[in-house]
Amino acid sequence: MMKVMSGNEAVALAVKLARVGVVGIYPITPQTTIIEELAEMRARGELSADIVRVESEHSAMAVTLGAAVSGVRSFTATSSQGLLYMHEMVWWTSGSRAPLVMVVATRAVGAPWNIWNENTDFMSERDSGWIMAFASTPQEALDLTLQAFRISEDPRVFLPVMVGMDGFILSHTKTNVFIPSQEDVDNFIPPRRQPYVIDPETKESMGNIFPPIYYMKLRQSIHEAITNSEEVIKEVGREYNKISPLGDYGTLNVSYKLDDADYAVVTMGAWSLDAMEAVDKLRENGLNVGLYRVRYIRPWSEKEIRENLGDKRAILVVDRATSLGRGGPLYLELKSTLNIPIKGVVTGLGGVSVGKRDFYSLISRFVEEARYSEVGGVEWYYPGEVKEVELGTPRTAH
Amino acid sequence: MSLEYQVFPVSTPAEGAGGKTGNWRTVRPVVTDRCIGCNACFLWCPEGTIGVVGRKAKVYYEYCKGCGVCANVCPVKAIEMVMEQ
Amino acid sequence: MESSLEIRFHGRGGQGVVTAANVLAEAASLENMFSSAFPIYGAERRGAEIESYCRISRTQIRETSPIEEPDVVVILDPTLLKISNPLRGLRKDGKVVINWKGASPSVGFKTYTVDATGIALELKLVKSGWPLVNIVMLGALVKATGVPSLESLKMAIGQEFSGNLGELNKRAVELSFERTFEVEQIVA
Structure with a gap:
């Protein structure tokens, strides 16, 4: 189905199609209409996800991470100052090897205040151990968000995925977007997979102190998972092309x-x-x-x-x-x-x-x-x- | 593809997995008859290795590090710190 | 329409300038054309000057920047002619669609006038004392350009607004389509 929609609306729709269970989120321009759209979907009864509106982006990621490690597909989104405020938890998430997806509607960073588009906020996270994709159209924002869930939850990857899109230029521009059917998406994204599940009933815990060698091995593991994700991304892209007639996702770039x-x-x-x-x-x-x-x-x-x-x-x-x-x-x-x-x-x-x-x-x-x-x-x-x-x-x- | 490269930061805590902290102790707390069972030592102990059992404080020596906080906070000075032999 | 059409909307915050561009883009897509709509963001607020843009094309739209050389300029509030320059960059053969009552303004371009404020008041399309002229103006725009059809426009309005508001706006574009006057370019 084709529909005229903004990048933010397209992302919210992808979150719904991916059957996300928890959205921990805090509003910030130009990402805000994602959370608004999700909240409206929830109010209309189209979305079953729990939307947890917290008091800051640091907590938004903490909630999203907590949900992810407890076994739920989870999502968040932010921009600019919000991403910077979230920075610590961004690293904590990749270090935890928690599969989840975040969309960043990019925006310049203060000082001085500026709400308009710039990619520096997104780019400043490139050492953090996330898979990082960047969209060029609202269509691609939807497509990459859907693919992100599958890439993130692939056992060869098991890392969070960040999908960037230009603030306003994509987030707020309404244009023609092809929407794959719920059935196609259900077949495309397999049931949730993750490396471990934290459950109060078991004694397992995550993020405890790791001695130097173990810590370094974990770091190397993330490095290798990122390099190995290249094949996964191409594979997932080729699969996605089958459900989206306009898809050109057989390559990374x-x-x-x-x-x-x-x-x-x-x-x-x-x-x-x-x-x-x-x-x-x-x-x-x-x-x-x-x-x-x-x-x-x-x-x-x-x-x-x-x-x-x-x-x-x-x-x-x-x-x-x-x-x-x-x-x-x-x-x-x-x-x-x-x-x-x-x-x-x-x-x-x-x-x-x-x-x-x-x-x-x-x-x-x-x-x-x-x-x-x-x-x-x-x-x-x-x-x-x-x-x-x-x-x-x-x-x-x- | 072999997934041997995948490492995850999970652990299952087990009692004494990091070694028995009692090994570190050079001075040990000894509870005397003056103890009134008020639980101040229990509330202050950083390791959770002292508490009132019955009407009197009891020390869990396998994990007590001998820091002496209990002796310090005891309102009736019922805990004596004794050199380990 | 040739292969593409670039339309720039001028109005004031609260008049629905952004929604006008969005509804137009939706209407064009109903005719299987590509379209994109977006506003200039910044210190937008009620009463401030607002611009929004709509591109319609038979091929994929690859331009993302604001429209500087529009084919059509739609002016929701005629007082803007005095305080800013909504006609800037308009192509020589471009068209002006303006909310105007009475003798037509001389702006040096082919001009279409419609008393959108009058139509909004007539239909009681008023919110917080502001006549809602945005959708009304789309009827005049469709009259001026022929793109998209009035039918597609009404369908898009039905998708955007539910209930009575949708019906009133559909009626409004019918009225404005009928009551749009074409003024030949006045060569000075």
């Missing part, structure tokens, strides 16, 4: 017109579609460029990335996030994967709007540079209109 391209642009999230428009236009004008969209930041598929980008003359990586003082996280990851000239661009922070024209100018300028010189380094790009904004005079400290 997505390439667009890359085969014969000399140069490539690498992106993540919603603006990849604007970049595709630019790639088409540039090709019309004789520039041989393609696009590579990163869908999974963890696992980071070195193999897939080398196969798709290894033979390019140079690549341009556009990040909507920063590792301050170093450039964009995607840029840094690609630098450590490929041995070709790579230029980074940081833009779109705090809701700065970047469209197809910006990608057109960024990519064409990059190809021009790359043809005649060795490209590299990181550029902070401001679309034309932003340059004209009058910035307040900085005050000097007294």
